[in-house]
Amino acid sequence: MLLLHSFGWNFQAEDVFGDFLRTDLAEKSPYPLDRYEVLLEIARFSDGERDEAFVDYLRALFPTHPPDLIVTMISPAARFIQRHRQDLFPSTPVIFGALDARAIGDGALTANDTMVAVSIDQRAFIENILRTLPGTTTVAVVAGDAPIERFWVKELHRVIQPFENRINFIFLNELSFGDMLTRVAALPPRSAIYFGDLIVDAQGIPHRQEEVLSRLHAVANAPIFSQYDYQLGGGIVGGPLLSIHALSRKTAEVAARILAGASPGDIKTPPQKLGEPEFDWRELRRWGIQQADLPSDSTISFREPTLWEQYRWYILAAAAFSALQAILIVGLLLNRLRLRRAHDQLRTSEEGMSLAAIAAKLRFWVWDVPRDEVRASESDWSSGNWRSARPVHFDQFIDVVHPDDRASLHQAVRGALEGDGQYETEYRVMSPDSTVRWIAARGRVEFDQHGKPRQLRAISIDITERRRGEDEARDLNGRLITAHEDERARLAHALHDDVTQRLALLAIDAGRKEKGLGDPVAGRAMRSIRHDLVQLSEDVHALSYALHPAILEDLGLIEALKAECARFGAVEGIPTSFRVIKDVDEPTSPLSLCLYRVAQEALRNVARHSRASSVEVELRAVRGGLELAVRDNGVGFDPTRKQGRPSLGLAGMRQRLALIDGELLIDSAPGGGTSIVARAPLKRGDAP
Template sequence: MVCLIASSQAWAAAPTKKILILFPLESNSPGFVQFDQALRSALNESQAYRFDFYVECMDLLRFPGERYLRDLVQIYREKYSTRNIDLIIAPLRLSHDFLAQYAGELFPGTPVLAIDLDTRLIDAHTLQRSSAVVTGKFAMENTLDLALGLHPKVREVFVVSGASRVDRDVATLVQNAFRGYTERVQFHYLSELSMEETLRGVAALPAHSIIYYVSFFQDADGQAFLPNQAVAMISATASVPVYGLSESYIGAGAVGGRVYSYVRLGAKTAQAALGILSGEANGAVGPLEEPADQVIFDWHQFKRWGIREADLPAGSMVRYRDFSPWQAYRFQILGIASVLILQTLIIGALVFNLKKRRQAEAEAHRRMTELAHVTRVATIGELAASLAHEINQPLTAILSNAQAAQRFLSSSAPDLDEIRQILDDIVRDDDRVSEVIRRMRALLKKQTDSYESFDLDQAVRECITLVHDSAPLDGLSIRADLNTNLPVVRADRVQLQQVLFNLMVNAVAAMSEAPGTARKMLITTAMEDPRTVKVSVTDSGTGIDELQVDRLFEPFYTTKPSGMGMGLAISQTIVKAHGGKMGALNHPEGGATFYFTLPIVREGRP
């Protein structure tokens, strides 16, 4: 920051130099615009001076009369008599000639920096009168070589130029430069013509020919043009490609050529100007020349004429391409495409793995459901003898009552009231058998998951009835302490009954060694918290081996001689799938409690 402040203060204290740019043509000439911008930019970068710029575009081609010149001189006298101009920059011979006639009167003693399009256009008088000279250097021969190389069948070259003094001077340079090509191609010079005649001429040229455009500031009728506007008109009408000697023609209609940069010409002019302002004597600032070292082509024009980009000379610059995201952002697009492809592959792999995982989970669930069904069947099988007894008793009673009814009906005067009572007994025993079979079928039925909202207490009572009716233990007492105000739960009814049924069967087995009067089981339901219900099965058996507590819910772990060890493992899986948990604990006085929890349905009872 300190350096910036010091630099700003030094620049503010620098002396101010007044620069007059005396341009003889229109202010909107493309080459002059680029030259002027580069010149000012380079001078303003200097820390030695501050600059005031004055620009006069004299428009001498359109107003060449003596009266206009006298008026112009009078205006400049009034404008600059008290300005003390430090340096005059004079582009082109028209400005040089104007200063040769009027500099002593208008700007006595002011140094002049002469600028021209080509070194060969500077005459001895200009060199003598000027403090320094900066020029370009056209490469007409190189451009012609380029054109003939790209169009090897060309036999004729049509050189087009205007009728102004500037046009004639540059055309003379071109004509002298092309003398060495007369044995290779035939030259035709279209100059000193009106624009209408020029356009008619270029519209019907032979197939194996090209146009070499020089400049066109004015036609034979005195009509003024900007050279880039004229080349655009000629190119649009021409039946053959157009090449030119100026950078400003490329983009206006010329195919291309070897040219020099007006920007660099402006920078070299600033270099010479600073040398003059620093007090160097006349002649001490040597002549500066900007060579034509750029080969530039217009993309649209070489596409128009079927020129392949691969045939262009090495190092060529191609301008005015149609915007192509691929050309402008090729590496970014490749990078993004690579990332997208990689992401697609990763996502595809993840989707494939997810699909396989879901298939595996579905298969595991199916296997678990089948195993749960097998476990239910096995559990029912453990009670098969008791269930057979439970069914056999009412069937025996039905048979006895049916036989008794037959005997009553065989008598001469059957007692209808007695027979009616017998039939009522048969119906009651049949209902008893049907209820036992219904409960068994509900547990044995193989079905897919079916979630529904139901009363948990009712499901618990059904399991209690089934176990009570089928338990093989004498003296077994099953007591229920159920909370009648429980909210409904949403679950698979059969699976939850399987869990409770398995816990109750395990409790029966745990009490098999206990005395008959001590075989007691307690089933409770309660709210564990506002969102969870808890179902517990407590027995008075031998309890849980403390060394094996952690293995209770492992698959294939069992304390039964004939058990599979899958009941508790499957029960835990079922409870977890319903969003609950399962556990067990011992009682100091003996026995154990197994429990599971379930989330409630918050909407309330149906």
């Protein structure tokens, strides 16, 4: 999910909305969210003035996979997305949130858009001032000079026209903030202050909203009115206010519906209006505003409690203390009985769990990280048989681990402690009789409030039989592949050494017969037979090469790959280049054959599926092994997407590489071509 802010961190309304939205999204989303937040800070500038840099940044932030949902905050970010929708994320649903309903009309929304808007009624704010302070003759308007603020100042000029015959409006948006403070400190009697938004003053200096309100409140000689509910308690008198939390909940509910599969165009959310009047009791007292002058449905907050309200619970507690003592005594006795029963049940449960763990060859253990103490259930595959009543240090606990696996085990534990807390690994242990057993372990790290690892809880299980089965299956698969290659080689030699030779002799005999025939018709027939014999000989030779290329045994891997690339380019009509990077010595036959077959299968896939116009094949020496890469510029595919049926070609390549402890890497994207890389280690007997 991508959250786009119109401002930096200096606009409190957007900050508060963002804080609430993050919490509400985590609560209401049907899926775990990977959230990105970008501060566009374009509200300080005219539309389009700084777009190019932000467009480039968002493209770099999502180079391959666009976000699943975009939520914009305030109208500048919404207009930015509308201007660049086709350039950035044309298919991603967008929620235009926390903006005035007039900023984007319904006609400008596509079927992939929806809007969670507000109805900012500036007339209601002015009427609230006059209703709360009926004798008001002057209203000072504190606002900034950013483009969005100039828009609202212009709107306010239109709204106040009916009031100008009895109210003197003083607009301070063309002043610096320092000059604004001077003016609000010297307002005439019977004045009020309407605080809109002050993001950037007339000198172009940005300000944080909470600091602006605090400094205004400190020097103002008239009551301050504003528009957001979170400002109540920060210096404003109050009135009908816009609830930012209610707005964030609506936005999160719409986001959850879209993430669950709803179409954005089908979601219509009416604009949120101002809430019921709410006032700060302390500001009412400061400015002598009577509660009788407030609307009847008003809520008064921050009222100082009376003596009874402050201490009534202490009084009631003292009066009920004797009765409470009796209740506590009875409760303690009953609780003691329950604890005793619970202790007995827990002991029975632990004994049953211990028996079950032993039967299933499971082992539960907990590592207290700060104290370096491990408590574990007993296990019949460990040499120590540690019990939970006998804590040991972690290094002692893993003494039974095979020496070759201790480094990887430490790495897995370190990754869990320093990462996301998930622990998973497989390793070998040595039993007292020197028997090697395979163990799989999974667990989770619990962190304290400071993010420090507190303890690691894990469970281990004996998987020796499974590993044996996997090794046997791998060995059988290797024997099958070897037998298959041997049979292909035998057939290739038979075709090359026997059938092609005999066909060649027949072709020579046909040529001789052709010259000895005096009849032109018979000569043409014999010539056709000779031509067919030559063609058949070439086809048999090609079949022999396909079954087992003799060049691989005669000239080695490099020459065989070069010949295969040339043959593929000639047959398929796709330009195919081959190059060797660094000095590559000839490896042993098994490794050469494996890499050659991988290259063959990769090229076959290019011909079948890629619709490529060029192919590059590279062979390079890497540290401790060889790397073969086959890259095309074709249509590509999504490797993470489940195919209709499994690819036998890819499975065959992986099986061949697994037999020599190699790996196959696939890098592809729709429209971005495909890169298949085979890495294989050099072992004893291979070239250094």
